Amino acid sequence: MPHQDPAERRVVVTGPPRRTLPHARLRSRGRYLHASGYYRPRTEIDEQTTLGHTYVRSLMRSQLRAGLAVFAVLGLLIGPLPLLFEAMPDAHRLEWAVLGFCLYAPLVLLALWYVRRAERNERDFVRLVEDR
Amino acid sequence: MNSSYAVPAVALVVVATVLVGAFGLRISRTTSDFYVASRTVGPRLNAAAISGEYLSAASFLGIAGLVLVQGPDMLWYPVGYTAGYLVLLLFVAAPLRRSGAYTLPDFAEARLGSPGVRRLAGAFVVGVGWLYLLPQLQGAGLTLTVLTGAPDSLGGLIVAVVVVATVAAGGMRSITFVQAFQYWLKLTALLVPALFLAVAWQGDGSPSHAFEEPATFREQRVVRVDDSLDLKLAGPLTVTVTGTVDGRAHDDQRLRLPAGTHHIAKGTRLSFAKGTAVPSADPGTTDGISTSLATGRQELPLYATYGLILATFLGTMGLPHVVVRFYTSPHGVAARRTTVAVLGLIGAFYLLPPLYGALGRLYTPELVLTGDADAAVLLLPDRMIGGVGGDLLGALVAGGAFAAFLSTASGLTMAVAGVLTQDVLPSRGVRHFRLGTVLAMAVPLAGSVLVAGLPVADAVGLAFAVSASSFCPLLVLGIWWRRLTPPGAAAGMLTGGGSAFVAVAATMADVPGTGPVHALLAWPALWSVPLGFLTMVLVSLATPSRVPAGTEAILARFHLPEELRTEVKT
Numbered sequence: 001m002p003h004q005d006p007a008e009r010r011v012v013v014t015g016p017p018r019r020t021l022p023h024a025r026l027r028s029r030g031r032y033l034h035a036s037g038y039y040r041p042r043t044e045i046d047e048q049t050t051l052g053h054t055y056v057r058s059l060m061r062s063q064l065r066a067g068l069a070v071f072a073v074l075g076l077l078i079g080p081l082p083l084l085f086e087a088m089p090d091a092h093r094l095e096w097a098v099l100g101f102c103l104y105a106p107l108v109l110l111a112l113w114y115v116r117r118a119e120r121n122e123r124d125f126v127r128l129v130e131d132r
Numbered sequence: 133m134n135s136s137y138a139v140p141a142v143a144l145v146v147v148a149t150v151l152v153g154a155f156g157l158r159i160s161r162t163t164s165d166f167y168v169a170s171r172t173v174g175p176r177l178n179a180a181a182i183s184g185e186y187l188s189a190a191s192f193l194g195i196a197g198l199v200l201v202q203g204p205d206m207l208w209y210p211v212g213y214t215a216g217y218l219v220l221l222l223f224v225a226a227p228l229r230r231s232g233a234y235t236l237p238d239f240a241e242a243r244l245g246s247p248g249v250r251r252l253a254g255a256f257v258v259g260v261g262w263l264y265l266l267p268q269l270q271g272a273g274l275t276l277t278v279l280t281g282a283p284d285s286l287g288g289l290i291v292a293v294v295v296v297a298t299v300a301a302g303g304m305r306s307i308t309f310v311q312a313f314q315y316w317l318k319l320t321a322l323l324v325p326a327l328f329l330a331v332a333w334q335g336d337g338s339p340s341h342a343f344e345e346p347a348t349f350r351e352q353r354v355v356r357v358d359d360s361l362d363l364k365l366a367g368p369l370t371v372t373v374t375g376t377v378d379g380r381a382h383d384d385q386r387l388r389l390p391a392g393t394h395h396i397a398k399g400t401r402l403s404f405a406k407g408t409a410v411p412s413a414d415p416g417t418t419d420g421i422s423t424s425l426a427t428g429r430q431e432l433p434l435y436a437t438y439g440l441i442l443a444t445f446l447g448t449m450g451l452p453h454v455v456v457r458f459y460t461s462p463h464g465v466a467a468r469r470t471t472v473a474v475l476g477l478i479g480a481f482y483l484l485p486p487l488y489g490a491l492g493r494l495y496t497p498e499l500v501l502t503g504d505a506d507a508a509v510l511l512l513p514d515r516m517i518g519g520v521g522g523d524l525l526g527a528l529v530a531g532g533a534f535a536a537f538l539s540t541a542s543g544l545t546m547a548v549a550g551v552l553t554q555d556v557l558p559s560r561g562v563r564h565f566r567l568g569t570v571l572a573m574a575v576p577l578a579g580s581v582l583v584a585g586l587p588v589a590d591a592v593g594l595a596f597a598v599s600a601s602s603f604c605p606l607l608v609l610g611i612w613w614r615r616l617t618p619p620g621a622a623a624g625m626l627t628g629g630g631s632a633f634v635a636v637a638a639t640m641a642d643v644p645g646t647g648p649v650h651a652l653l654a655w656p657a658l659w660s661v662p663l664g665f666l667t668m669v670l671v672s673l674a675t676p677s678r679v680p681a682g683t684e685a686i687l688a689r690f691h692l693p694e695e696l697r698t699e700v701k702t
Contacts, residue, residue, distance in 0.1 A: 056688040063691065064612055067222035074218060078211075078445075082437040085205075092204060099207035100486035104479030107218050111472045114222055118468060122693045129696060 059125045066117040070110050077106060137527035138279040145317070145531040146294050149538050152310050153298035175466050179473030181308045182457045184315030186213070186474075187481055188264075188540035189271030190592040192318060192533050195482075197505035199489025200496070206489075208437060209593065210482035212444025214475060216596075220449040221471040226464035227611045227690035228455065235550050236455055236603060243610045245680045246618035249625075254555040256602045256629055257452040258572075261548035263595040263636070264451070265541060265576035271506065272537040273580065278507045279530050285581050291534070292577045295541045299549065300566040308460065314539040315477065321532020322484040325513050325525040329491055332516045339494055349410060354403045355498040363394045363411045363501075371408070375400025402501070410497040432651040439655030440593060446661060447596030450603025453543030456550065463694045488512060509533070541573075548572035594636045601660035602629025605668045611690055613669075614683050620672025628664015632656045 085095050191213065198206035233239040236257050241250040269288035276287030298310060333339075357375075369389045373382040376397035377389070396402070404410075448454060461467040492499065492508035495515045499505045510533065513525035552568035602625045609616045609624075635656035652659065672679075680686075 053684045053688070056684070056691060060612065060687065060691050071219065071222050074215065078215065078441065082208075082434055082441070086434055095204040096207070096486070096490065099204055099211055100490075101483055103211050104214060104482060107214055108472070108475050108479055111218050111221055111475045114218075115468050115472055118226070119465060122465075126693055126695060 055125075055129060059121065062121045062125075063118055066114060066121060070114040070117075074107075074110060078103075137523045138530040141527035141531035142276070142279070142534045145534045145538070146290070148313070148317075149294060149310055149535070150298060152313050153301065175461070175470040175473055177308065177312050178457065178461055178466075178470045179477055180315045181311035182454065182470065182474045183477040183481070184311035184313070184318065184535075184539045185453055185457065185543035186478060186540070187315065187318055187536060188592065189268050189533070189536050191481070191485065192322070192536035193271055193275070193506045193509050194267075194592065195485040196488035196492055196509045197499070197507070199486060200492040200508050201500050201505045204486075205433070205437060207486055208440050209444065210485060212441055212596075213448065214479050214482055215445050216448025217471055217475050217478070219445050220454070221468060221475070224449045224607050224611060225458060225467045225471045228458050228607070229461050229467035230464045230690050230692075230694070231686075232459075232689070234456070234459055235547065235554070236450070236452060236606075237551060237555060239455075239610070240606060240621065243680075243686060244616070244618045244621055245682070246622075249618050249621050251555060252622055252625055253603075253606065254551045256598070256625060257551045258548050259633065260450070260595050260599050260603075261452050261544045261551075261572070262576045262579070263598065264453075264592060265544050265548075265573070266579050267592055268537045268541045268544070269577060269580040272534065274504070274506055275510060275530060275533045275537075278504070278510050287537075288577060288580050291537045291541055292573045294538060295545050296569050296573050299542055299545050300569040310542060311539050314535040315481075317535045318532045318539075319481055321528050321535065322481070322488070322509075325529055326484050326487055328521070328525055329512060329516055330487075333491060333494075336516075349404045349406060349408050349497055352403065352406050353498050354401055355501050357396050357398065357400045357402065357501060361396055361501070363389075363396055365389060365391045365394065365411055367391050369408065369411060370405065372403035373400065375402075404498070410500055432648060435651060435658065436655045439597075439658040442661055443593060443597040443600045443655075443657035445600075446604040447598075447600035447657070449607055450599035451595070452547035452551075453540070455603075456547045457543075465693070485509075491516070545569055545572045594639070597655070597657040597660065598629055598632045598636060600657050601632040601664040604661065605664040609665070609668055609672075611687075613672075614687055615672055615676065615679055616668070617672045617675045617678040618680070619675045619678055620668050620670075623671040624664050624666075624668025627667040628660050631663060632660040635660065 081098065085091070088094070191210065195206065195209055198209065228239065231239055231242055233242045237250045237254040240253040241247065269291055272287035272291040273284045274287070276282045276290070277284055363369075368391055370386065371389065372384060372386050374384050375382065377387065377400065378394050379397075458467050458470075461470055488509045491512055492505075496508050496511050499508055499511070510526065510529055513529060514522045516522070517525060546569075549565060549568035549572040552571055553565045557564045557568055605624050605628060606621055610621070635653040639650075639654045
């Protein structure tokens, strides 16, 4: 692939689109369709150019953001509990109920939420890179 | 307890394990089969295998025992064991699989290209693995002692022999089948008796004071004190004594002990009347690690709870036997889905131990005094139901407990043996792997004979603390931070993991005595994890020239979906 001055290319350095509504896909198709004649994100990644790395970074950022968001929810859910139990030393039944039986379902739901988000990020990224 | 059913049950579990393992042996042909089951294990089978491997003696016996002795605060253990998988899913699962390495040291080498860091990671894998194997073997010994009165070390020896045989024979492929089988066995072994116990509890008028403090005796009960201990009495206590109390011998005498501390000599029999509150044994005077940890807990309860939460949440991802399982998924997406399935499976399992703990407070409160609280799960069916039914259910629980020791011990042995074979023993190959297996098991077996009386859940908690402060920074920063350098990784693992290790060793040896310093050492995660992360980041930033050359390409491989990569990287 001949090296061009990067300034000539129409490069949009963003993460993969978060929502894949039909019109958004159409728009991206219009934008990315070989505007400069050579533009192929997939090739950039394959050949490990700076631009390719930028794509990978954007994927990493969106995945890290998804992870951190769920982690923050987990922290907010779990973090205050010991303080709460400390503040209510007589609420033994509450402590038994919450710690023994009520936390596992939210953990699974958080996991499902994250997996959906992470897989969507990857699908969007593949679509972006494969120029579809 | 009647052992005529329990012994066949344990024997059956052992035989079934060997048979299922042999089934795997027939299809375990190549080296890749041996280490990672050729990466063809689907999410459902793999999730059952991971859960089966993960639910150790600590989960099966230890949690109920801890809850029985120390109350509902101890329920943070199962919550943390489960949430650890969520954290693993968020930051590690898919990239770890995509890294394409066999073990944690492989990961370290692939990411940082440094044999030194690889060896260090290997040393930590072996250390954490041995620390975690020790309580499994001791739990096995305890179970067999409770069931049959056999000597303490026999159970551990049986587990060691069976595990070495299955692992050395079939490697990862056979272990996968064994583990999946054992998850369902363990769930059944706790669930079925729990249903019967719940019915018995209802027939008993649904007493619910288990949730109140302190536990009381529901009927007259004789307690034999196996290790001398100090009783702490908040109020006066009337008890019938045969043996030595406060240095004076008694023979079947009713004593009225005033409030305060009383020394009960070894072998004394105490007979408590119905309705007496169960006195608490002073943890400072009995030996063993749980007592030191409990002291730390009394001194700074909130600090101890947060330390426990941090250690279990972040430590799971670094447990050698957990990590090696992720390499057996076919691709990153499968690794993620597997993790969600694991969360569901172990979450369902962990609904049961609290039940046993609560029932234990009602029906076996004297275990608080005898120091065998871990046996609560085993004793409850006999105590509450009795007769042949109780014996049969007890046998089922015993079989499940043995499945717990076998599965976790196999996974750990597998991981430790993998490291020993690749990094310590001279040449690679299946034959040396078998030698590594024997070595991996011999050391903790010797340790379990030497260091008696570690309560299983606490000892496992210490392994989590070490793992959280060494492997968690390595994995998280290695996967998400491109400026990590080999010196940074080595320094972070050494200071974080090393200091946690020293704190654990000091606690085990009872070095610091009492005071806040002791609590800091008994629950190291809260300071050692940030220390590990901070050191890793700072040293990496100070050595920017040492960032490995291929970092960008390696991170691309960690994060790119396979459908892009298969054609890209050959």
